Amino acid sequence: MSARRPGRHGKATPPPQATRPLRADAQRNRDRLVEVAGLLFAQHGIDTSLEQIAERARVGIGTLYRHFPTREHLVEAVYRHEVEALCQAAEDLARKFPPDKALAEWMRRFVDYIAAKRGMANSLKLLLAGNSEFFAEASGKIPAAVQGLVDAAIAQGSIRSDIDSSDVLHALSGIYNLPQTHDWRERSRRLITLLMDGLRSGARKPEL
Template identity: 45%
Template sequence: MPDPSGRPVRADARANEDKLLAAAALAFTRDGAGATLKQIAKDAGVGIATLYRRFPTREQLVDATYRYETARLSARTSALLGELPADRALRAWMSQVLDYIATKHGMADTLKTLLQDDERLGSQTREQLTGAIEEFRVAGIGQGVIRPDVPSADILMSLAGVTLVAGAAPQRAQAERLLDLLMDGLTRPTGGTGLVRLRNGSERV
């Protein structure tokens, strides 16, 4: 995250910031709205003064954590596509989206206010996530495993629907099943045979 003053951020300050944001993401997931700045600083291995120097208010920390987690999620496409076929990579990424959503429950009220006050923040998030999905989609079309007729924006909306109705931790198993159904709909029919390749590599009509 750039320094608000526009000044370059020193390497040690950048390292502390990354530690704080990673600790904040974990704390908001683990402790929900009860996550304290003191505990976040402790988990990051820095003093509370360091936290306040970089993030003077809880709102600024929530904003930075949200941007940090969104950027991390969007950047995972290359690694997943390097390890898995595009359809399986997209499915694995969707599970990571559920983890990403879990972080947001702990900062929901503050985040809601931030998104209302800054419409660009929500737009930037949609652009980043749609861009990530497009990478999976293009790779999947090239590999013949993902349908070419479903836009990335539609996939994101479907994914958002799953997180909306089953995004809470106790509903994780249900959310994973819904993601499986979503992937079944995105799997590309193999040419002319009427068969669809399943996630386990088998085929069905």
């Protein structure tokens, strides 16, 4: 049996308690808060009031603070959710559509991810400085997700074979730097159409 470490006043401190899973209703509230916060951050930026987020999620502000003691905790949860949703979308789209269409649709989903990330940009910079390992792990999942879509489209012969996920993501990163105008999303979708036209140019069907 391992001994307990003495506390500040010489008394033994109890071992840390394991995190208990949330009740079903508490988990639903947490999930709804993250979803609503992501939408509002994307639309109005990080300065969206926590009271407004709680109201839209149909919970009290006390419930929000129980799940997310600070705005930074909420931002980190939203970022994690956006990354996981984007990666899950790659799997879902690959099952639903032909490879090139799945890739195109995934890139449109990426625009929504960019919108949320832009809305949280300032807070993400602060969080990155204090939790770079988390962001490296989360962001590293995205290239792997899109690489599967790219590989499938290349194998089908619907896009050119001399590109990989990093090429696609670098091209998409230009959308992040577009001015935040009223037609930003529409312009982003037009750029994705142009990008897909370029990816399809020179594609060759595999020889049987």
